[in-house]
Amino acid sequence: MASKLDFPLQGSSVHIVKKFRVALSDILNTKFGCVATFDGVDFENEPNIANHKAVVPEKRVSVTLPSGVQVSVWKGDLTSLSVDAVVNAANIRLEHFGGLASALSSAGGPKIQRESNDYVFRHGNLKTGDAVIFDAGSLPCKKIIHAVGPELPHHPSWNEVSLAEPELQKAIESILDRVKEHHLSTVAIPAISSGLFNYPRPDCVNTIVSSVKKYYEYFQHGHRPKEILLVNNDEPTVKEIERAFHGIFAPSTMMTYSQATAKNTRSATKASPTIQIGNVRVTLRKDKIEEQQTDVIVNTASQNKNLSEGQISAAILMKAGNGMQKEMHSAKSKGHIITTKPYKLNCKEVYHTFCISKGQHTAHQILFSSVNDCLDMAVASHYKSIAFPAIGTGNLGFSKKEVARMMMDAVYNFTQNHQKKMDVYFIIFPSDHDTFQAFEEQIKICQQNASHSSFAPAAAVDRRDIHGSRGSTPNISLCGPSRESTAEAEKWLTDLFTFSSSDIHNNLILHWGEEEHQQLSRLTERRVSIEEFFTQGHACISIKGVSIEEAADALLQVEAMLCDIQKELISEGEREIRMLSDTKVSAERLTVDDSSLEFSGRLSAFKSQNLRILKVEKVKNPALQVLFDLKKNQLRCSTSKTMFQCIPAQFCEMISRIGFHAECAPPEDPAYGEGIYFARTVKKAMDLWKLKKDKYLYFVEAEVLMGNSTPGKRGLILPPPVGSDPGVIYDSVTGGGDTSVVFSGYQALPTYIITCKRV
Structure with missing residues (x-):
């Protein structure tokens, strides 16, 4: 039987939760099966579907397909939307404990969970890609469609995302099948699988939008709805859907920057494509990276630290001089980045990134993180400008479009977490027209999104104003599958926020590789003592901090690494079982x-x-x-x-x-x-x-x-x-x-x- 429990927060525990909300949620779910939501904690307006807020519905863009079906993008609250049906991002057991599912279940009343329990009791668990339809309880719509999207590991590989794509397509098709069967006129679909199920947001919305288009573009038989609404309540997801919407529904209208500006003025064709994203100005320029006069120049280097390998790195070395190469051999890396002095370059510092070739595990994630980390480091050093080359289009084997998209996504991700002004330059070698065009198209997509988003922020409505008052005292609300699970989670949280030392006994430590041990080594550079040992068949880690907050910081990072290993083992195990058993x-x-x-x-x-x-x-x-x-x-x-x-x-x-x-x-x-x-x-x-x-x-x-x-x-x-x-x-x-x-x-x-x- 499901169990709910509120865990109060005070003092240092509030600061710990603010810093590690995502990791803490993931750990509680992996270790105890509990879904955590956070009340009374200011996350500085960080978008978080678990802390669901109602927003005034706002239509951003729409298109009418040849079949007569209108598809539109909205920013809105699914719990208060007046449509025939809303779609819930459900799990296979139809347990509505976290994220959007919890919000819809709470707003719809006990009937939502009761009907779900009855269905599972009679028919068993759903399968990934399934969708079932029930009455909507107290929600202002007629029906609720529970759809099961694919669940991915916390940091999915490119291959895992590719394998999940057909399952997400099937989930969207199942939703639209229910729409046809029940003759629904208007249906609201969120970005299912993008939240607690870890499907990368850009890939998720691309698949959803393209699946809707494919289903209805030349639809001829059966009931046709009036409108399919793609609805989410957080701005980053809405903007991602707008981006995908423009790219998928109207590719023929998408001109390059040069084509667009040439229509207005002859001199405009020589201008550098530029876009403002928050306080960050992104400029695309044809030039040589080694000639830039920004605060930071970014290099893409080989794993052996030989700067003469690779065209970009060799050009930077030739301009800077051999002193940079000597410093490289003694410099310490920060993740996948090494910083050196500029020597003869016209910048203040050089960030050397070390990405891996496309075919390797986590290659896309490392490239994305490298760009994001460079921006974070520049802000931490109070720099105002940074110049990037196109990382990964050479020997690493990424396509030019992949690189342009990942690097622009990394900049956008950076803008969501920082309010500092920054000039970001993408510097493309003058003769590399294909790469320049790939970046140009990405900037054009962002410009179109921005042109459809020039409005004042919608007024937020706190759910407490709708469904009765709740105290604003900071707390973690735990929803678990049983009373024992929430009690175990409560004890673990109590220890986390009470003691400045702890021991972890977990033989998944034996699966750690170089990356995890490097992260453990970085933790010991702080005011934390960490001892890793093996005794009588048990792998153990002992953590001691000067303060409770510092110990909790280290403990959560270690537990997060172990949870990631556990998810990877489950994914690998299921793949092996599927292959061996057919x-x-x-x-x-x-x-x-x-x-x-x-x-x-x-x-x-x-x-x-x-x-x-x-x-x-x-x-x-x-x-x-x-x-x-x-x-x-x-x-x-x-x-x-x-x-x-x-x-x-x-x-x-x-x-x-x-x-x-x-x-x-x-x-x-x-x-x-x-x-x-x-x-x-x-x-x-x-x-x-x-x-x-x-x-x-x-x-x-x-x-x-x-x-x-x-x-x-x-x-x-x-x-x-x-x-x-x-x-x-x-x-x-x-x-x-x-x-x-x-x-x-x-x-x-x-x-x-x-x-x-x-x-």
Whole structure:
């Protein structure tokens, strides 16, 4: 049963929340399944869908398609919009706990969640791309359409976004199918998947707008709505939709800057394309980067720090002199940037960026971040101007349009977080006409967006004025799947805001690479002591700060890195399971009736260990079942053993989705090898996982294939050979009659998750 809890904030906790709102929300969701919203905290007008505010509806732009359907872009509040239907960005379980879903559910009253629960009870979870339609409760519309868009990792790769695109297209098509079936006239669609589901906003809105266009452009059969409204309440998303709208619906009207200015004056063709975004003026210029007289010149350098490699870097080196190359070898990097003195250049400082080639993981993210970080560093140093070359169009393999778009997006992102005046110059080599045109087109898109946005800001309406007053005392409102989850989250928050030291025990630390260890190293440069150690099979990090705020700063960054690793493991695991089983990966946890034999039959085993069962959930994962059956045939096992694991709360969902991993439940002492441990009894599980001192304990009941087994020993990473042939090994090892260790997660199938409380 869903649970809600308000956690009050005061003193340093308010400052911590202001600084780490996004990371804190992500951690609470990953570790405890809780969605956090923040009340009474001033985020300096940062757009945040979780802190949903109503705005006066404002139509920005529209087009009528040949089919007669009008498509329009609005800034507005979906909870107060007078249309036939609004679309909710839902999850597969139709649990409306966070973001827009929470706002619509609250405004629509209990009927919204009740009908959703009834549907899932009768039909099971939805699939990504599905859309269902119900009555809208107290909302000022007739219907609400719950649509499930793809959910991506926190920092998705370019490949992950590409794989998600067809799923988002299917979600939009499903929405429009419901519109046709129910003869709806006006429907409001938000940028589903762009918020809590981590779909990058520019890619998300491109897919949504193009999908709507494709569906209705030459629509001939069935009901046609009067208008499809693309609606969001935060300005950055609305502007992104406007950009996509102009690019997708009217590409033939989009002239280059030169074509547009030539219509007005002959001399204008020689002018540099310029656009003002907030306090930042962006100018595109054909020139040599090494000749610029800005405060900062940006270079794009090779990973080996050899400035003579690459045309741009070589030109900068030739102008600056060899002193710059000598400094490069001793200079320390800040992320993907090294700063040096200008030497013979006409600037104050040079920022050398180190991006990676397009085919590599996170290449797009690194290029985008490098531009954004250069701008942040320039502001921190009180510089007023910065010149960029076109980063990545040479040996790194990015297309000219990709680079122009990413660099302009990075500048726009910068303008949302800084109010300082800045001149940004994009300097394109005089003969590189294609790159100049790519940047010119991006500036033109921004100019068109700006021309449709020259209005006074809409008056904001606080939701408290509509649905009764709520106290303005700063607090975090937690919505979780159960009372235990919110209680666990509350305890974690209490420790976070109370102690200046903490220990993290999490074997996902073993998956950290160079990037994570570099970030950990940077944290130690502050007034924080961080110790990383490994003891008896457990990876640990000890954090001690001079103040609570500094300790919390480090703790949140470490926890955020671990959450990112967990999401990546789940994504990789699901891809592998899908490939091996040829089955769509889906996981359900169905709560067992406490009056059933499934529930009562387990009571005595836990009661004998002074544990009270609060909840039993049956795990259904068809893809894991397929792999388990294949493993059973491979090992020639006719039977399996029912066994237990005791796991942290944050791994319940992970195990349900991708099965067992040694990192999720390392025993107190891995005396029989480095595999996946299971206990025959609850008592033995309590002995194996002695670190479980929390109020609530989580057990996974599983069917385990032992096959041909032998006694284990410390240090084994695979079962030992059966005989002299090292290619023939045992299937598992034992540690006496009550402990078994397997080395393949597919040898065990999670069947139940049992939540207990210490008596």
